[in-house]
Amino acid sequence: MNAVVAPVANAGCVDAPVLYERGQREVFCGLTGIVWLHRKIQDAFFLVVGSRTCAHLLQSAAGVMIFAEPRFATAVIEERDLAGLADANSELDRVVTRLIERRPDIRLLFLVGSCPSEVIKLDLDRAATRLSQSFAPRVRIRAWSGSGLDTTFTQGEDACLAALVPDMPATEADAPPSLLVVGALAEVVEDQMARLFAEIGIERVRFFPPRRSDDLPPVGPGTRLLLAQPFLAETARLLEKRGATRLTAPFPLGVEGTAGWFGAAARAFGVDEARFDAAIAPRAERARTALARHRERLAGKSLFFFPDSQLEVPLARFAARELGMRLVEVGTPYLHRGHLAAELALLPPGTMLSEGQNVDNQLDRCRAAQPDLTVCGLGLANPLEAEGLATKWSIELLFTPVHGFEQAADLAELFARPLVRRSRLKV
Numbered sequence: 283m284n285a286v287v288a289p290v291a292n293a294g295c296v297d298a299p300v301l302y303e304r305g306q307r308e309v310f311c312g313l314t315g316i317v318w319l320h321r322k323i324q325d326a327f328f329l330v331v332g333s334r335t336c337a338h339l340l341q342s343a344a345g346v347m348i349f350a351e352p353r354f355a356t357a358v359i360e361e362r363d364l365a366g367l368a369d370a371n372s373e374l375d376r377v378v379t380r381l382i383e384r385r386p387d388i389r390l391l392f393l394v395g396s397c398p399s400e401v402i403k404l405d406l407d408r409a410a411t412r413l414s415q416s417f418a419p420r421v422r423i424r425a426w427s428g429s430g431l432d433t434t435f436t437q438g439e440d441a442c443l444a445a446l447v448p449d450m451p452a453t454e455a456d457a458p459p460s461l462l463v464v465g466a467l468a469e470v471v472e473d474q475m476a477r478l479f480a481e482i483g484i485e486r487v488r489f490f491p492p493r494r495s496d497d498l499p500p501v502g503p504g505t506r507l508l509l510a511q512p513f514l515a516e517t518a519r520l521l522e523k524r525g526a527t528r529l530t531a532p533f534p535l536g537v538e539g540t541a542g543w544f545g546a547a548a549r550a551f552g553v554d555e556a557r558f559d560a561a562i563a564p565r566a567e568r569a570r571t572a573l574a575r576h577r578e579r580l581a582g583k584s585l586f587f588f589p590d591s592q593l594e595v596p597l598a599r600f601a602a603r604e605l606g607m608r609l610v611e612v613g614t615p616y617l618h619r620g621h622l623a624a625e626l627a628l629l630p631p632g633t634m635l636s637e638g639q640n641v642d643n644q645l646d647r648c649r650a651a652q653p654d655l656t657v658c659g660l661g662l663a664n665p666l667e668a669e670g671l672a673t674k675w676s677i678e679l680l681f682t683p684v685h686g687f688e689q690a691a692d693l694a695e696l697f698a699r700p701l702v703r704r705s706r707l708k709v
């Protein structure tokens with residue numbers, strides 16, 4: 283398929299050494315994923331069992347006005363709960379009952395664990411089972427952990443989707459092969475992808491998570507699994523355990539990644555090469571044209587990735603191969619070699635890879651390199667800006683639709699914007 287750049291075995295950074303960092307970490311917690319998940323699953327409610335700090339984080343990240351009625355909230359753990367002076371389960375039952383009475387539109391309620399709920403050893407899985415029996419069949423109640431004690435913030439989505447996998451129906455024994463796209467995507471991106479899959483001849487396509495909680499896609503031995511996000515390790519494991527077959531592909535970021543992603547599905551379903559190229563080529567060409575002006579500004583610029591979102595490797599591949607940027611270091615919280623095999627094969631040979639975090643060590647390397655652009659978390663961005671380094675918030679790459687051909691130029695603009703701003707501020 284001409285539109286696909288197929289990874290070459292043992293090329294790029296497939297066998298490259300990795301610097302393993304273990305030390306102080308600087309990341310958001312998994313609760314942050316609620317900001318995009320509550321927009322995706324339109325009849326679900328996310329009840330965080332946590333502290334006032336958890337509530338402030340979500341309200342700040344989501345920009346919720348005080349008179350809005352969002353589909354997430356925090357059941358605040360008070361000092362008396364932490365001290366064991368109150369029955370936390372009874373308090374939780376009371377809050378959930380009141381919530382469901384007030385919001386009869388809720389069909390799926392997530393109890394989301396946090397650092398405080400884990401500290402007091404509150405068993406939310408058991409609480410979800412108990413409450414489900416009380417409110418079934420009108421409301422399903424599930425639990426997952428968004429604690430930031432030992433995770434990075436995108437793992438919140440992984441934990442949420444993994445909690446839904448047991449509820450997915452099994453495919454019929456004689457069901458034809460189907461494609462399951464896994465990972466929360468903006469609705470406009472999902473619609474674009476669905477149209478393109480239909481155009482190349484793959485009709486049986488479902489997306490997970492669904493927009494409605496009662497529309498969970500079936501899964502079984504005939505399911506072909508295509509990850510849209512690289513941080514869904516546990517969800518993918520559970521889906522494969524139920525019989526799904528994961529397709530090896532780069533992630534749909536930029537022209538090359540998107541073409542390779544659709545190409546993996548096309549090969550799995552035996553799509554005719556001419557039909558595939560006819561559908562893909564015009565979109566790829568338009569995207570390359572849109573990328574050209576950003577490449578002019580970014581080509582040759584040095585780029586440093588702090589480990590934050592697990593999107594770092596696909597983003598680095600896009601920045602290097604399609605924008606001409608020079609990679610100083612690509613740090614990622616977790617390097618899943620199986621899921622990132624196609625991406626690693628496309629990275630420029632010799633790219634420095636690091637896994638995990640030791641903030642002091644990585645700050646020293648970043649300061650020594652003085653990169654033109656640094657992608658990092660909010661906690662590091664302002665101090666680095668004060669030192670004269672241009673930064674891009676990694677979380678913005680999660681909040682912004684960046685997948686697919688139509689969004690390739692938008693993704694490039696996110697890299698270019700800090701440099702444009704800096705050039706305008708110079709006296």
